[in-house]
Amino acid sequence: METPIVKTPQEKPVIKGSFASPEAVAHIMTQKFVIYSPLYRQEQDLKRQGVELTRQTMSNWILKASQLWLEPIYEKLRELLIKEEVIHADETTLQVLKTKEKPTPKKAYMWLYRTSGCSEKNIVLYDYKPNRKIENAENFLEGFNGYIHADGYQGYHKLGDNFTVVGCWAHCRRKFAEALEMISKDERANSTAGIALDYCNQLYAIEKK
Incomplete structure (x- = not known):
């Protein structure tokens, strides 16, 4: 008489051939x-x-x-993400200690793309690249047709006719705030920088409301 052997179904491994759970x-x-x-x-x-x-x-x-x-x-x-009407884009430096191409520390870039505050879907994606060439954004955003919300990096203006580049008021406001620090307190309110800063603050108030 043979004793039947019943095997417990094995769960699919997270990595085939590995004991990693x-x-x-x-x-x-x-x-x-x-x-x-x-x-x-x-x-x-x-x-x-x-x-x-x-x-x-x-x-x-x-x-x-x-x-x-x-x-x-x-x-x-x-x-x-690329189906959205508005995409925020930015890139920041990243120090890489060692790569196959260059064994010494070097500067690379982490590109960031995200949905706007008006989007129903909150998506934030990072894309590591070894440089700041605008081809990186062009390849990542292939198929997108809409507004790119970015800082003053001129590379975004080379993306093509499918992209409409719009500036960032936070970056713009910062420059007026810095200029205002160079003006005496008595002259700030009526200065160009003071008027511009007030305009930015009004926009911020509308956005918050």
């Missing part, structure tokens, strides 16, 4: 990107608890899980 990968990502604990510190902390898990393995888990599970969500969000 969704909870483990989520914890490592949270520690790295939210708590700002680098992988070498996580490696040391796990070792103190008797867990042998190298930073290279953790790095591979992050990369593979991001590719399999997060990139499709990211691309779907990008599809929704």
